[in-house]
Amino acid sequence: xxxxxxxxxxxxxxxxxxxxxxxxxxxxxxxxxxxxxxxxxxxxxxxxxxxxxxxxxxxxxxxxxxxxxxxxxxxxxxxxxxxxxxxxxxxxxxxxxxxxxxxxxxxxxxxxxxxxxxxxxxxxxxxxxxxxxxxxxxxxxxxxxxxxxxxxxxxxxxx
Amino acid sequence: xxxxxxxxxxxxxxxxxxxxxxxxxxxxxxxxxxxxxxxxxxxxxxxxxxxxxxxxxxxxxxxxxxxxxxxxxxxxxxxxxxxxxxxxxxxxxxxxxxxxxxxxxxxxxxxxxxxxxxxxxxxxxxxxxxxxxxxxxxxxxxxxxxxxxxxxxxxxxxx
Numbered sequence: 001x002x003x004x005x006x007x008x009x010x011x012x013x014x015x016x017x018x019x020x021x022x023x024x025x026x027x028x029x030x031x032x033x034x035x036x037x038x039x040x041x042x043x044x045x046x047x048x049x050x051x052x053x054x055x056x057x058x059x060x061x062x063x064x065x066x067x068x069x070x071x072x073x074x075x076x077x078x079x080x081x082x083x084x085x086x087x088x089x090x091x092x093x094x095x096x097x098x099x100x101x102x103x104x105x106x107x108x109x110x111x112x113x114x115x116x117x118x119x120x121x122x123x124x125x126x127x128x129x130x131x132x133x134x135x136x137x138x139x140x141x142x143x144x145x146x147x148x149x150x151x152x153x154x155x156x157x158x159x
Numbered sequence: 160x161x162x163x164x165x166x167x168x169x170x171x172x173x174x175x176x177x178x179x180x181x182x183x184x185x186x187x188x189x190x191x192x193x194x195x196x197x198x199x200x201x202x203x204x205x206x207x208x209x210x211x212x213x214x215x216x217x218x219x220x221x222x223x224x225x226x227x228x229x230x231x232x233x234x235x236x237x238x239x240x241x242x243x244x245x246x247x248x249x250x251x252x253x254x255x256x257x258x259x260x261x262x263x264x265x266x267x268x269x270x271x272x273x274x275x276x277x278x279x280x281x282x283x284x285x286x287x288x289x290x291x292x293x294x295x296x297x298x299x300x301x302x303x304x305x306x307x308x309x310x311x312x313x314x315x316x317x318x
Contacts, residue, residue: 032205039201046195050242068239075234080227083209 033086034098040076040084044118047073048143051125055137066129066136073143074122081115091156099156111154118146192245193257199235199243203277206232207302210284214296225288225295232302233281240274250315258315270313277305 027035050069054061088094090102104111125139186194209228213220247253249261263270284298 032208035201036205039198039205042194042198043202046191046198046242049191065241068241072238072242075238079231079234082224082227083205083231 030086030089030094031097033084033089034094034100037084037089037098037100040079043076044073044147047076048140048147051129051136051140051143054133055140057133061133061136063130063132067126070122070125070129070139074119074126077115077119077122081112085111091159096159099159101154101156104154111150114146114150114153117149118143121146189245189248189253190256192243192248193253193259196243196248196257196259199238202235203232203306206235207299207306210288210295210299210302213292214299216292220292220295222289222291226285229281229284229288229298233278233285236274236278236281240271244270250318255318258318260313260315263313270309273305273309273312276308277302280305 026032047069051066051073053059054066085100085104085108087105089098090100090105091098092102121139121142125136125143128135128139185191206228210225210232212218213225244259244263244267246264248257249259249264250257251261280298280301284295284302287294287298
């Protein structure tokens with residue numbers, strides 16, 4: 001299993017859920033966990049959007065900007081996932097509040113591998129983002145493939 | 160200026176705002192930038208909440224969980240800030256949509272220093288989070304001080 005997807009023990013999960021309630025965030029502990037996941041996905045999308053815009057030629061390529069976005073995407077994708085996937089926070093238990101399919105918890109090793117694919121693609125893009133718009137396009141192809149593979153398997157319908 | 164707060168050039172900012180429009184996110188480019196900032200703050204809060212809950216003794220201390228939260232907080236706080244602070248996204252220009260005061264753009268070096276204080280406090284906590292609940296409490300004191308200093312100077316009223 002990739003190091004960064006530490007499937008938490010039940011004890012650790014209890015800690016996560018309970019402590020989340022003291023974070024000062026909004027909603028139930030489960031809603032706060034979902035909010036944190038959504039925040040992570042927002043950062044994936046924001047940084048991917050900057051890079052994708054360059055790759056599609058919608059804006060001038062800028063090396064410094066591309067590298068910054070790639071670094072942030074890699075940092076987000078490399079976060080330890082242990083607190084993000086608390087049991088009871090799928091789209092059946094939390095209907096209308098998340099698109100996370102129960103399959104994530106049924107095949108956690110595969111989920112972890114798919115997340116690692118994104119982390120690897122982002123890390124590769126950090127190394128090449130300064131090499132020009134074609135390099136960004138090639139790297140974003142790998143990032144996009146990782147996004148799609150995970151969404152296809154583990155993301156439910158829009159809510 | 161701390162390395163990670165790269166005050167963007169006007170050209171880079173144009174890139175950021177324009178590309179954000181192609182990210183597939185919701186709202187205007189400026190709203191997407193604000194959404195990304197809010198996502199970052201959500202991740203600060205979520206991970207700080209886990210650590211703060213342990214420090215206050217509300218839940219049993221768990222070393223693995225504490226380290227994971229500290230690592231994620233450090234990763235978030237160390238992100239390159241260049242795309243997050245686009246001019247025109249303060250709480251005057253975007254009234255009711257953000258709490259970011261114009262002072263951020265008026266004294267960017269001080270803002271950057273305060274952000275670096277958080278990154279430094281989080282990095283220190285990564286090193287000590289496994290040492291027990293008292294270490295987490297001490298480390299969270301530094302994290303909380305960094306949060307408060309920045310909010311006092313640069314965060315406007317609730318919206």
